[in-house]
Amino acid sequence: MSEIDPQLLKHKYLYVPYSEKIDTMPIGKAVGLYVAQQHRARLTVVTVQKSNAAFHPEFKNLTVVTERSGTVREGGVVIAWCPTMKVMDKISHLAESIVVAVEWPATRLEGWAKLVGAYNVFTRQAMQSGLSEAGTRALNDIIEEGYNGWHDDIARTLALGHLQELRDSGSYDREIVLAFARRAKGEYSIGNLVKILDTLESSSPGSTRSHLDL
Secondary structure: OOOOOHHHHHOOEEEEOOOOOOOOHHHHHHHHHHHHHHHOOOEEEEEOOHHHHHOOHHHOOOEEEEOOOOOOOOOOEEEEEOOOHHHHHHHOOOOOOEEEEEOEOOEOOHHHHHHHOOEEOOOOEEOOOOOOHHHHHHHHHHHHHOOOOOOOHHHHHHHHHHHHHHHHOOOOOHHHHHHHHHOOOOHHHHHHHHHHHHHHHHOOOOOOOOOOOO
């Protein structure tokens, strides 16, 4: 990012993916500060612990919300700084805020970024979920089967059937499924869904985690 990308100011969701090749943290910080400055908007940092933000002088005078304390106010710019899924839950209700998600290796956010159509600051492209109407219906069916958190054998079997249909049609993406489910389910239920996905993926040779249009 040797020059300012004018597209940064045109999107509600901005995604700064983690890279093993370069230090992406300064880039994510710069993007959040720049967007807030240009919009003349309040800037809030949401992270795991306040110490994560306190390490950075630029965040010293900002409101910091953690995964266990505080509420993110609507409006302004929000930096999801090295977020966990609990942190991402804190911002899921925001309708009027601009969100800058700065990914770290512990929690990958590609599925989330695809679902919300986030602008990837490195590729300079808005990400796409590829979800068709039929694919969205299938994912909603999986969520419906998990009304009790996919806790019983019937729910697991029915969900696995919907997932099998997606895979057979070449429409299965693990991260999209998990990101979609996290909109409605807590982490205990997601843990059960992960086991179902593992069962699906272990039932055929080769990787099933690459993305194809749903």
